[in-house]
Amino acid sequence: GAVVSQHPSRVICKSGTSVKIECRSLDFQATTMFWYRQFPKQSLMLMATSNEGSKATYEQGVEKDKFLINHASLTLSTLTVTSAHPEDSSFYICSARDTPGGAEAFFGQGTRLTVV
Amino acid sequence: KQEVTQIPAALSVPEGENLVLNCSFTDSAIYNLQWFRQDPGKGLTSLLLIQSSQREQTSGRLNASLDKSSGRSTLYIAASQPGDSATYLCAVYSRDTGRRALTFGSGTRLQVQP
Numbered sequence: 339g340a341v342v343s344q345h346p347s348r349v350i351c352k353s354g355t356s357v358k359i360e361c362r363s364l365d366f367q368a369t370t371m372f373w374y375r376q377f378p379k380q381s382l383m384l385m386a387t388s389n390e391g392s393k394a395t396y397e398q399g400v401e402k403d404k405f406l407i408n409h410a411s412l413t414l415s416t417l418t419v420t421s422a423h424p425e426d427s428s429f430y431i432c433s434a435r436d437t438p439g440g441a442e443a444f445f446g447q448g449t450r451l452t453v454v
Numbered sequence: 455k456q457e458v459t460q461i462p463a464a465l466s467v468p469e470g471e472n473l474v475l476n477c478s479f480t481d482s483a484i485y486n487l488q489w490f491r492q493d494p495g496k497g498l499t500s501l502l503l504i505q506s507s508q509r510e511q512t513s514g515r516l517n518a519s520l521d522k523s524s525g526r527s528t529l530y531i532a533a534s535q536p537g538d539s540a541t542y543l544c545a546v547y548s549r550d551t552g553r554r555a556l557t558f559g560s561g562t563r564l565q566v567q568p
Contacts, residue, residue, distance in 0.1 A: 339500070344497070370554060372554075372555045372556075374555075374558075380560065381543065381558045381559060381560040381561055382498075382543070382545075382556075382558045383558075384555045384556075384557075387554070387555060429495075431497055431498070433555070433556070435554070441485065441486050441503060441505060441547070442486075442488070442500065442503050443488065443500075443545075443547070443556055444500070445490075445497050445498040445500075446497060447496070447497040448496065448497040448498075450495060
């Protein structure tokens with residue numbers, strides 16, 4: 339199947355700093371990527387839909403100024419957590435389909451963010 | 455709004471048992487349903503994908519069924535092994551206009567005892 343690569347897999351940062359997470363489609367082009375967040379022992383919740391060349395679409399309750407998404411190319415989307423706080427500590431994971439209407443969703447390895 | 459529920463939330467079985475994980479969803483207007491496995495602290499591994507027109511899919515010891523009209527799917531694991539211990543998530547790809555992301559259930563945490 340298609341491969342989605344996410345980096346870094348784990349990051350620890352201090353409160354007030356910003357952290358950037360990258361999501362790359364390695365063997366296909368993705369006009370749309372999805373960012374999810376998962377709190378401990380909970381399921382994945384969609385944060386935003388990243389659209390190549392245009393603004394991301396955020397889910398209700400997700401602050402767009404805090405979670406900046408950039409999808410500058412067909413193979414790369416980035417999520418930047420700005421002015422991170424301990425409550426932002428979570429598991430972040432991205433996803434993409436290998437064709438615009440593709441049936442199967444492929445996921446990155448996820449990023450464990452810890453804000454201290 | 456699509457909602458996905460998984461039962462049970464946790465399951466512990468001895469090695470060798472056959473088991474069934476359940477997933478239900480509220481809106482039957484879906485493109486497909488996917489079952490994933492997630493190991494602690496790790497990403498998702500796709501296990502099976504069932505299109506809305508299909509009734510079941512099989513891969514090795516895994517069999518997933520789909521009853522779209524009743525909003526239900528089951529994942530059957532035959533002859534369970536300790537290596538099957540993980541969290542199993544089901545997710546649906548809904549026909550909601552403009553939404554192409556998946557809606558996930560809360561998962562079933564499986565522990566297979568040696």
